[in-house]
Amino acid sequence: MTYQWNPFQLRLFLDISTYCNAGCPQCHRTSRNGLRKVDWLPLIQWSLKDFKKAFPPKELTHIREFNICGTWGDPIMNKDIIEICEYIIKHNKVGSITIDTNGSIRSEEWWWKFGIKIGSRLRIQFDIDGINQEMHSKYRRFTDLNKVLNNMYTLSMTRAYVKSKTIVFKHNENYKKEITALTKKYGSIEHEFVNSNRSFKDGYDFFINEHGEKEFLQQATKTNNVQGKTEILCQWANINKVVINPDGQVLPCCYHANNQYKGLFNDKMYKWPDMIHEIYRDDYHKNRKLYNVFYTPLTSIIKSKWYTQSLPNSIKSDNPIQSCVRHCSFPLGFRDGYKYKKL
Numbered sequence: 001m002t003y004q005w006n007p008f009q010l011r012l013f014l015d016i017s018t019y020c021n022a023g024c025p026q027c028h029r030t031s032r033n034g035l036r037k038v039d040w041l042p043l044i045q046w047s048l049k050d051f052k053k054a055f056p057p058k059e060l061t062h063i064r065e066f067n068i069c070g071t072w073g074d075p076i077m078n079k080d081i082i083e084i085c086e087y088i089i090k091h092n093k094v095g096s097i098t099i100d101t102n103g104s105i106r107s108e109e110w111w112w113k114f115g116i117k118i119g120s121r122l123r124i125q126f127d128i129d130g131i132n133q134e135m136h137s138k139y140r141r142f143t144d145l146n147k148v149l150n151n152m153y154t155l156s157m158t159r160a161y162v163k164s165k166t167i168v169f170k171h172n173e174n175y176k177k178e179i180t181a182l183t184k185k186y187g188s189i190e191h192e193f194v195n196s197n198r199s200f201k202d203g204y205d206f207f208i209n210e211h212g213e214k215e216f217l218q219q220a221t222k223t224n225n226v227q228g229k230t231e232i233l234c235q236w237a238n239i240n241k242v243v244i245n246p247d248g249q250v251l252p253c254c255y256h257a258n259n260q261y262k263g264l265f266n267d268k269m270y271k272w273p274d275m276i277h278e279i280y281r282d283d284y285h286k287n288r289k290l291y292n293v294f295y296t297p298l299t300s301i302i303k304s305k306w307y308t309q310s311l312p313n314s315i316k317s318d319n320p321i322q323s324c325v326r327h328c329s330f331p332l333g334f335r336d337g338y339k340y341k342k343l
Contacts, residue, residue: 004237004312005252007302011065011241013254016046016084018246019077020070022102023141025207025217026198028258029072032207035141040265041072044246048080048087054248054293057091062299065241066092069100071258072246076105085118098123100165104143108154115158122160126152126188129166131178138171139217141210149186156187163190170203170218195220232315232324242302248294250301252311255323277321279310 020027023035031038046054055063066088068075075081076099085097097118103126106114115122126148130136136145156162164183166172172179176193183191198205200219209215236242236253243257244250247264251257256274263275274280283306289295290304301307314320 004308005242005302006240007299008062009240010063010298010302011239012063012067013241013243013257014066014068015071015073015244015246015257016051016068017070017075017078018042018044018073020074020102021077021105022074022143023210024102024139025141025209025215026139026196026205028262034208034212035210042265045073045078046080046084046246048083050294051080051084051087054244055088055298059298060088060091060095063092063095065095065098067098067100067241069098071254072261074101074105075099076101076103082114082117085114085122089118089121095121096123097121098125100125100127102127102140102143103148103151104140104145106151108150111151111155112158115155115160118160120159120161124152124155124160124162125192126162126164126183127167128152128164128179128183128188128191130172131175131182135172135175139167139169149182152183152188153186156189161189162187163192164188165192165194168193168195168220170220173220231330232320232328233330234315234324235328237312244293248292249288250291250293250298252307253327255327256321259323274321274323277314278319279306279314279321283310 018029018041020029020037023030025032025035029037029041037043068081070077078084081099088095088097099122101124127140127143128136128145128148129140130138130145133145136148137143152162152164166176166179168176180191196217196219200217203219205217205219207215207217234252242250242252243254245257245261247261249257249260251260259274284291291301291306293301315324
């Protein structure tokens with residue numbers, strides 16, 4: 001199978017803020033000791049001016065979907081988020097704007113204004129992790145469930161599309177019907193449940209909470225894993241989607257992007273096998289500005305040798321990047337049932 005991103009039909013996964021009001025224990029930005037921001041993470045938020053530099057009008061016309069999802073922060077913390085969305089819909093006539101948020105930010109009046117200004121092009125996914133504050137904040141720390149629900153309901157009164165998501169652990173897995181009913185009551189049209197994919201040891205994940213006490217999350221009931229992984233099928237290439245990190249670097253997926261961003265500030269992480277794989281060592285790291293939207297047009301990045309040859313060839317080689325093997329391997333012959341279409 002040949003993988004090649006189409007530079008004129010792109011879907012973007014954008015990370016434009018490292019600010020967040022929450023302290024979710026398994027989040028990349030959260031310290032396991034106290035649930036505050038990890039020390040090494042810089043506080044960044046793209047201004048409207050920054051966004052215009054990264055995406056001049058001509059580049060915006062090639063994008064079919066904008067997913068502003070905060071791996072390193074909550075997008076709604078960005079002070080220019082409304083103006084950025086207005087700029088997008090002014091110069092891009094077809095792309096939807098999807099934003100993932102914990103929802104416990106801003107006032108109901110602000111959410112009403114946001115929905116009215118951006119309208120039906122706007123899709124917001126709110127995080128609802130329980131039927132009450134205690135259950136919700138077991139994971140979604142420092143957030144207020146009632147505030148989230150009221151903000152979601154207010155936005156649902158506009159033309160924006162409102163949906164919601166639950167990260168499933170042992171403590172909330174038996175309340176799916178109740179959670180779904182609650183989100184529907186407050187305006188969510190679509191709800192999704194996703195099991196935590198973070199590391200657990202013997203089904204438990206321990207951390208030190210905001211009070212200095214040892215606490216844990218328990219893994220949800222395990223589901224059967226696919227066995228006999230022998231063929232890499234790149235899920236992100238098949239939906240023509242790339243990730244843009246807070247520093248402007250364009251990466252092929254979140255598995256690559258998260259490791260790359262951690263590696264900027266962590267020497268130990270930078271020596272991880274994925275980071276020193278030959279396609280990064282011999283090209284990407286030596287020419288970072290060639291793959292950064294603040295220095296190189298996005299369409300040029302996607303048409304570069306690295307995206308059209310180095311990465312695809314690596315996927316098909318005997319020495320692929322291990323993140324590709326871990327996250328996007330399937331049994332040989334599985335492609336006939338693969339849900340993503342070939343470009």
